[in-house]
Ligand SMILES: Cc1ncc(C[n+]2csc(CCOP(=O)(O)OP(=O)(O)O)c2C)c(N)n1
């Protein structure tokens with residue numbers, strides 16, 4: 182059972198992701214941020230509910246839509262914003278940007294821009310856990326679109342075959358860029374794809390952080406206990422376009438409005454208010470706290486220096502040789 | 509002549525070839541309802557319907573493999589891979605299958621297949637979305653590599669690619685889609701493979717460059733002109749087949765050569781060109797052939813680092829000055 186402090190923590194995390202993402206959109210508009218930038222707005226309940234069910238030393242791996250995952254894993258908002266600004270103080274020294282956030286100290290193995298690319302890697306981390314016989318689990322978050330890549334199927338098979346501690350979390354937001362899941366997937370109920378490989382498949386309302394958390398507590402417990410891998414389908418919705426350059430015209434207004442009514446943040450606020458766990462004043466206070474964090478993050482990013490040109494040549498290898506390119 | 513954009517020229521080529529040949533069809537991620545990530549397939553769904561403009565799952569190995577099979581069986585598929593980096597996901601189908609099967613089967617089959625993909629950096633898309641990896645495919649026999657720099661070349665070469673009976677990798681550049689230029693309206697104005705185009709004539713130095721680097725080369729030639737150096741810019745337009753006669757002919761007149769590509773310099777296409785030029789013209793060259801290319805690191809995200817990693821007109825000028833002054 183979650184304590185009221187736990188629930189308030191989940192609320193604050195979702196709010197932080199939402200507000201920081203709004204800052205990201207602003208800074209993108211001001212051309213401080215470039216490249217492909219995929220916002221997580223609307224899907225906060227999935228990252229926060231799922232990742233909070235893990236232990237600190239469990240492994241998490243993500244996609245290019247990785248902002249929410251990074252932050253839910255406890256990533257520093259300042260280093261996050263600085264990375265997006267392409268600054269030296271960024272979590273990846275400005276080398277990765279929005280799509281490639283990694284925070285290895287927090288066991289967050291980052292974003293990949295290749296749809297499906299992280300799935301076998303997650304299974305490989307699960308293999309190492311099983312190999313060492315440690316107590317960790319791996320959580321792999323990915324989109325509905327990834328479930329049609331060959332590696333999705335290879336990964337589920339491997340994970341089950343070798344009984345590896347991997348929790349596959351599919352964020353089904355019903356679209357891969359402009360393509361409706363019904364156009365791309367023969368089986369649109371993603372959780373049922375698990376059965377082909379003998380994994381349990383669960384479906385959860387990804388707009389309700391408490392439901393996500395509850396299911397993940399149970400599933401992570403089972404997987405940690407040696408029950409083998411599992412697939413969770415969290416149904417959710419991204420409120421913005423696919424990336425900052427996508428106006429998202431392919432979605433029906435009515436559909437968007439329906440999902441906006443299911444916004445996970447006001448939903449949790451309402452339930453905490455009615456249970457008397459939060460007051461309007463406390464909510465306003467939390468919002469101020471979050472806004473301060475966002476403010477600081479943006480200020481930190483814009484005050485940070487751009488990476489030194491010599492860093493261009495660093496980080497390619499651990500061991501370098503004279504024939505490697507250098508400054 | 510009327511001027512249109514590079515993406516519009518490609519769109520015209522697709523539409524014309526689809527009208528001309530019922531066997532030509534398009535498939536790929538977001539090519540239909542969405543209209544194409546870079547608008548190249550815009551309007552095709554409305555004209556040709558979902559049978560001939562097929563939205564696919566995100567499954568590049570599958571997309572290319574299906575296209576090979578469909579080509580075996582008598583159609584002319586034109587699959588789109590959203591970007592060149594995703595061609596890496598389909599590498600086995602492209603190299604192990606598309607490029608080798610005709611040969612392995614003793615010439616019994618044709619694979620009329622045109623794989624379109626956008627490459628190139630310059631918009632901070634980072635290490636997994638920006639690389640120019642044409643050299644990987646030029647290295648492999650059995651697949652043609654077409655890489656146009658202008659709207660007219662884009663249209664004429666895409667039409668030739670679609671009509672070709674061999675597999676073609678048709679590489680576009682993200683930064684060129686909005687470039688405008690004159691494009692013939694005549695639907696039979698095709699550009700043959702293996703014919704380079706002199707984009708600017710000159711007498712002191714030959715710059716060989718393609719795709720976006722061709723435009724950098726023209727900028728460099730302007731700058732060199734101001735220094736009293738007359739540079740010829742040759743765009744091979746297709747890297748396989750390659751118009752060696754044009755390049756060797758030009759260099760034997762100018763006696764100096766710079767090759768400029770956006771891909772990594774090491775084992776790039778430029779290395780092959782430099783070596784062939786040297787083999788053929790060693791005693792006529794006034795100076796060693798110079799190669800310009802990307803720094804050999806995965807492309808970084810930060811704007812200043814990305815700019816430092818990618819080659820540009822200044823790099824070409826620097827290389828040219830090294831062998832002309
Ligand atoms: C291998 C590969 N193919 C295509 C793309 C281009 N692409 C980027 S995101 C995306 C859609 C992915 O949809 P989904 O997995 O549902 O994730 P979502 O964006 O909805 O979070 C596509 C096609 C890519 N990045 N990688």
Ligand SMILES: [Mg+2]
Pocket residue numbers: 324325326352353354355356357358
């Ligand atoms: Mg999706």
